[in-house]
Amino acid sequence: MVRDELVRLRAEAAAEADTLRRDLEGLFAASRDSNADDEHDPEGATIGFERAQLTALLHAARERIGEVGEAQLRVDAGTYGICERCAQPVGAERLAIRPFARHCMSCA
Secondary structure, three states: OHHHHHHHHHHHHHHHHHHHHHHHHHHHHHHHHOOOOOOOOOOHHHHHHHHHHHHHHHHHHHHHHHHHHHHHHHHHHOOOOEOOOOOOEOOHHHHHHOOOOOOOOOOO
16 A cells, blocks of 8 residues: 555656646747847846746756655565654654654654
8 A cells, every 4th residue: 555655645746747848948938039138138047047946946846756756665674653763653643644754753
């Protein structure tokens, strides 16, 4: 059951990262093809903000893919649900909310 949930979460994060990557590439292409001057164009700040926002979201999605992948490795190693700092159980409630959690609430 945990393994299935992690597979689902990883697939969702990968799909989100792919969509964000395409959106960011499209934004870069549109910026190259336009005559917009970000510094002096009133729309420039919007373009810059959108680029920064998409970049941050893409970074977060890629981090999530890595976190879920590491959780899958912990499942395989038999250490899933054990805090990496204190070796106590992470807690079912925490894992239900954050299935890739590495630390219990005390150590988080």
